[in-house]
Amino acid sequence: MNTEYNFAYLDEQTKRMIRRALLKGVAIPGYQVPFASREMPMPYGWGTGGVQVTAACLVPDDILKVIDQGADDTTNAVSIRKFFEKTGGVKVTEETAKATVIQTRHRIPEAALTEGQILVYQVPIPEPLRFLEPSEVETRKMHALEEYGLMHVKLYEDIARHGHIATSYAYPVKIEGRYVMDPSPIPKFDNPKMEMAALQLFGAGREQRIYALPPYTQVVSLDFEDYPFEKGGAQQACGLCAAEDAYLDEVIMDDAGTRMFVCSDTDYCRVRREAGHIGEMGVPLAEDAA
């Protein structure tokens, strides 16, 4: 740990300001709370919002896990993990079950989270109505007055153009029958998982917004009566661990176009392989290491 930094990089005043925004967010689930987002030592779009929320939540005893598209070993995840190791000296882990704080981009872990865990999302555009209504003044008024007809116009357009609701990520949800919320760009496959035991916090650094879902908050994906929400997902099983209930990445293996489908949640896949599950293209874990 580098002691030239304050614990977890941000100064204590900034953390208090962020915590106040978080408390307000938890008190009004789904409502976007403005906060004074700081410059962070990384570009916007790389998780500056998530990093600030994580910094405000971390205590020295915490065990941090960071995932990007479900994986622990991608550039973004590795850098953020190292950032907090260096500035906060916190323990890090790749194991979902052991982590107390999990920062994520684009995925919710496959393993169910438990009470006491915190899931922090990185959010690029917090406003679900943004692409239909460019004015912030107008969208805030629409949230305040609960005028959400426009959100269904987007879904209507999807069906008119594609024959089904083609929105497959950042699928809009309604929180406790009140606020319509952007779940960040997670696949709609993960939407049903959002009614969970863990606390969920969302940070958008560039847009300077924080919002939150307390544990067990009702989260309903918007749909039409005759076109109900479908979470979708792959038809195959994971090539390495044979999981059939996981969200899979499609990986192209060679120039001939051989494909492999593999769990996007690397920790989930590893745990299954350790338990002895072997997929069509997989080998037992011990041989793999050798």
Added chain:
Amino acid sequence: MTPLLKVENVSKYYGNRLGCRDVSFELYPGEVLGIVGESGSGKSTLLNCLAGHLEPDTGEVVFDTRANGPKDTVTMSEPERRMLSRTDWAFVHQNPRDGLRMSVSAGGNVGERLMAVGARHYGNIRSTAIDWLDKVEINEDRTDDRPSEFSGGMQQRLQIARNLVTGPRLIFMDEPTGGLDVSVQARLLDLLRGLVRELGLSAIVVTHDLAVVRLLADRLMVMKDGHVIETGLTDQVLDDPQHGYTQLLVSSVLQV
């Protein structure tokens, strides 16, 4: 009979400049009121005050609501007023770009108001939208095209369909035929006249085109410099204008 809309002493100032002053009138169900006057006479300001887009400085705009009877729309809460403007009111802008979502298909544009009042069945929304597109003479196979691919006249007809789909009782029109060529104007006027009569709508039409009010309006209000200078039955005002300005206005119409 209760008037649908009762306007009393509505005034609106922009700083020191006068928008409109002390305008009062009553509009009864099924009646079409024309407001004419030159540019800058305050007719659009008045219309925007009535439709809730602008807040008048003084005066009352009492609308006969379905649920609670006559209510002042200036002092009612914003959610209530916005609910009215989605359901009982319609507003046809001069420029269709102001009243349409140009990046959303024609069907989506018509469906938006339905979804805004709670419709959640795609099939029903779509068939209602197609039904209304047909009423304004837009072919069913254009349902999924965007308004940006439509001609000016079609855009204006689409705007009318989008507004009328929730069955409003009062429709505000700001120069509905502005910027259209005469043959398209004539068809649009025919359509409007048919819809207004068929659905028993009340309407307030703001225009500088006397031919439009002659065709559409039962009663006429002439405005100049923010004041109402003459009111009466349309034919009476146009055939026997009393005020000097109205006489000038009527005599200025080009004869073909």
